[in-house]
Amino acid sequence: MNTQEMIKLDQKYIIPTYAGKTIAFSHGKGCKIWDVEGKEYIDFLSGIAVSGLGHSHPKLVEAIKEQAEKLIHTSNLYLIPNQIELASILVENSFPGKCFFCNSGAEANEAAIKFARKYGQGRYEIITMSGSFHGRTYGALTATGQDKFHKGFEPLLPGFKYAEFNNIESVKNLITDKTCAILIEPVQGESGINPAKKEFLKQVRLLCDENDILLILDEVQCGMGRTGKLFAYEYYGITPDMVTLAKSLGGGVPIGAVIANEKVSSCISPGNHAATFGGNPLATKAAVVTLKTMLGDNLIDNAGKMGDYFKDKLNSLKSKYPFIKEVRGKGLMLGMEIAPVANGARGILLKCMEKGLLIGTAGENVLRFVPPLIVQKKEIDEGIKILEEVLTNLK
Numbered sequence: 001m002n003t004q005e006m007i008k009l010d011q012k013y014i015i016p017t018y019a020g021k022t023i024a025f026s027h028g029k030g031c032k033i034w035d036v037e038g039k040e041y042i043d044f045l046s047g048i049a050v051s052g053l054g055h056s057h058p059k060l061v062e063a064i065k066e067q068a069e070k071l072i073h074t075s076n077l078y079l080i081p082n083q084i085e086l087a088s089i090l091v092e093n094s095f096p097g098k099c100f101f102c103n104s105g106a107e108a109n110e111a112a113i114k115f116a117r118k119y120g121q122g123r124y125e126i127i128t129m130s131g132s133f134h135g136r137t138y139g140a141l142t143a144t145g146q147d148k149f150h151k152g153f154e155p156l157l158p159g160f161k162y163a164e165f166n167n168i169e170s171v172k173n174l175i176t177d178k179t180c181a182i183l184i185e186p187v188q189g190e191s192g193i194n195p196a197k198k199e200f201l202k203q204v205r206l207l208c209d210e211n212d213i214l215l216i217l218d219e220v221q222c223g224m225g226r227t228g229k230l231f232a233y234e235y236y237g238i239t240p241d242m243v244t245l246a247k248s249l250g251g252g253v254p255i256g257a258v259i260a261n262e263k264v265s266s267c268i269s270p271g272n273h274a275a276t277f278g279g280n281p282l283a284t285k286a287a288v289v290t291l292k293t294m295l296g297d298n299l300i301d302n303a304g305k306m307g308d309y310f311k312d313k314l315n316s317l318k319s320k321y322p323f324i325k326e327v328r329g330k331g332l333m334l335g336m337e338i339a340p341v342a343n344g345a346r347g348i349l350l351k352c353m354e355k356g357l358l359i360g361t362a363g364e365n366v367l368r369f370v371p372p373l374i375v376q377k378k379e380i381d382e383g384i385k386i387l388e389e390v391l392t393n394l395k
């Protein structure tokens with residue numbers, strides 16, 4: 001099937017929740033990916049911050065093959081050794097607690113919302129931030145502090161309040177005797193790569209401690225080494241009560257997780273929550289190998305160093321092109337805000353794609369760069385060269 005035929009059949013059979021699909025990929029290797037017509041691309045989007053080890057990482061491929069030959073799925077009715085190993089690595093590298101496994105970021109946030117309400121014993125309000133994004137299921141959608149995602153789907157879940165991101169007074173003003181949790185992305189992804197201010201998160205932590213409120217950090221996008229630390233919260237000198245993960249956790253195999261500290265996990269009893277596929281042998285094997293490779297092959301350090309290198313390159317572009325308003329982000333989670341130019345950030349993305357570079361957008365005016373954590377200077381240079389060719393022609 002060629003691309004044109006695929007476009008027709010996609011339009012015929014796929015519910016149009018995504019727009020603008022014009023290419024299909026056949027295979028990838030490292031930071032490169034090839035479409036079905038044989039064209040090569042540098043992949044600085046990683047399937048939206050998912051393929052942390054890049055494409056076809058030999059350790060991940062081998063582990064998935066081996067596990068698939070032995071056993072793909074059993075059930076959480078039985079012990080799952082890979083799941084226990086994954087939970088132990090996550091907990092030993094975060095804070096004392098326990099894990100729950102599911103299949104996506106939205107599901108991880110749903111679980112965290114339920115756990116918070118269970119902890120609250122009747123306190124049910126959750127404060128989230130303007131500009132946040134937590135997923136598309138009803139709890140996660142309601143938690144998302146952006147009206148545009150809510151439109152057409154009301155009534156939403158009761159009990160959510162939206163504070164202004166990075167404004168501690170606004171958070172304080174929303175706390176009541178019904179508040180059980182505050183949910184924050186340490187680096188907001190979908191609204192344009194906006195890191196929380198250090199002082200803000202520290203003060204939120206204090207507020208939570210003073211009022212017996214849980215601090216839940218959504219690290220679905222910014223976690224798993226992407227910012228140059230295994231968890232973005234490590235930059236802030238705080239520890240959350242729960243952290244939610246997905247995206248890079250399985251290196252591309254769907255899996256989500258909640259890590260909850262003892263005070264939260266001890267409130268949960270059998271039957272309170274479940275997921276048929278959650279943490280199955282195949283997905284947890286993929287995650288164990290992904291995590292061990294990130295930790296053992298210094299990929300998190302690499303993300304920090306390459307992130308600095310990438311950011312410097314983007315900043316040199318900023319000094320040349322006045323329509324670049326700001327470069328921001330941490331590690332390999334970078335955003336470049338563009339002033340309104342012809343066809344906006346999406347127009348730049350499409351031109352980069354034509355020239356063999358995959359990037360993303362976040363919000364209206366921000367280009368998003370989330371390359372695999374294995375990326376090297378040479379690939380960054382290649383990608384920046386293409387980006388600059390596109391920007392020069394916008395001048």
Ligand SMILES: Cc1ncc(COP(=O)(O)O)c(C=O)c1O
Binds near residue numbers: 218219247
């Ligand atoms: C911070 C954050 N939370 C949650 C989600 C939802 O994850 P999923 O699409 O796996 O449900 C996303 C997805 O972009 C995200 O960026």
